[in-house]
Amino acid sequence: MTDVGVSADLSKLRVRTVEIRDDEVVLIDQRVLPHEERYVHCRTWREVAEAIRDMTVRGAPAIGVAAAGGLALAAGEAAASADDPAAFRAALDEAAAGLTATRPTAVNLAWAVAEMRAVWERELAAGAERARPAAVAAALLARARAILADDVARCLAIGAHGASLLGPGDAVLTHCNAGALATAGYGTALGVIRSAYARYGDLLVWVDETRPWLQGARLTAWELEVEGIPYRLISDGMAGYFMSRGEVDAVVVGADRIAANGDTANKIGTYTVSVLAREHGVPFYVAAPLSTVDLSVASGAAIPIEERPEDEVTTFRGVPVAPAGARARHPAFDVTPAANITAIVTEAGVLRPPFGPALAAACGGAT
Numbered sequence: 001m002t003d004v005g006v007s008a009d010l011s012k013l014r015v016r017t018v019e020i021r022d023d024e025v026v027l028i029d030q031r032v033l034p035h036e037e038r039y040v041h042c043r044t045w046r047e048v049a050e051a052i053r054d055m056t057v058r059g060a061p062a063i064g065v066a067a068a069g070g071l072a073l074a075a076g077e078a079a080a081s082a083d084d085p086a087a088f089r090a091a092l093d094e095a096a097a098g099l100t101a102t103r104p105t106a107v108n109l110a111w112a113v114a115e116m117r118a119v120w121e122r123e124l125a126a127g128a129e130r131a132r133p134a135a136v137a138a139a140l141l142a143r144a145r146a147i148l149a150d151d152v153a154r155c156l157a158i159g160a161h162g163a164s165l166l167g168p169g170d171a172v173l174t175h176c177n178a179g180a181l182a183t184a185g186y187g188t189a190l191g192v193i194r195s196a197y198a199r200y201g202d203l204l205v206w207v208d209e210t211r212p213w214l215q216g217a218r219l220t221a222w223e224l225e226v227e228g229i230p231y232r233l234i235s236d237g238m239a240g241y242f243m244s245r246g247e248v249d250a251v252v253v254g255a256d257r258i259a260a261n262g263d264t265a266n267k268i269g270t271y272t273v274s275v276l277a278r279e280h281g282v283p284f285y286v287a288a289p290l291s292t293v294d295l296s297v298a299s300g301a302a303i304p305i306e307e308r309p310e311d312e313v314t315t316f317r318g319v320p321v322a323p324a325g326a327r328a329r330h331p332a333f334d335v336t337p338a339a340n341i342t343a344i345v346t347e348a349g350v351l352r353p354p355f356g357p358a359l360a361a362a363c364g365g366a367t
């Protein structure tokens, strides 16, 4: 794995989004923030899968890290019940398939599963002592922890590169939550904002509330509040108003999957913001680790878009917000075309159009 030149001190993280312990994966429960800081303890891979599906943990890098932790749990469990490598591999294959199926859009999930699979295939192929299930399980636990620490390091590097795109006094709009809560602990888009604020000490963040799950209002605003970074919460429909008045200097968002041509899937509503930014001449930046890039997908048209339950739109926390019987649609993500993106900020640096060759070069040198 590429050395991004930044090391992560996990003890300094204010938010532990995912913690990978010997026999459990601990997740901050993102469904109840900001009113409650509660932790969910997952002791099996199935509990981790359920936590990803029900949004206890969310955000592309964070669900990848959680899935890696889930596979470490699966390995520990399988090693305890069988010393037969074939049964052990079958148990891991089942867990990998179950975790990958939880959410289809963010490629970081499949990426983390593939990273873990590479470890168990390598160790099982090594034979002798190394191929014993208990030894492979130990190697998988170490790899999951390394994926977590590495995510923080990559986000710190993204923050450092991205801060140079902003300046003192800028007003920056972000959509959804691409912060510490969406990663292992620092954030991509919010990592850029954090780094810029640390550098300039003068910044205003426009926070889109992000219907229907309110990741902006509940999570991004919470993170900014905790750190004392100035922000104003706006409902999603207000972004154009502030852009038309010249009150937005830049947009920074995260990503769930970046196609080979730079088309980017992110939280539903991101595409709308990109069109507004283009109309008003506001630079639109995507911040993401290279684990979000999927070179096997030529363009955004081939990115699978998750459809979530209708009642997540017609209700909020069980309270109806529409007439009884109202039907709804709920695509959880949309695709921003590469043409609307000014730059993609990665741990390898700031990539500019044309994104095809830039992404290919960055991934070639970093994976």
Ligand code: MRU
Residues within 6 Å of the ligand: 058, 059, 060, 061, 106, 175, 176, 177, 178, 179, 182, 183, 187, 188, 189, 215, 253, 254, 255, 256, 266, 267, 268, 332
């Ligand atoms: O449905 P969610 O909350 O998992 O969606 C999250 C997003 O769309 C984020 O912007 C994206 O994962 C980037 S996180 C660094």
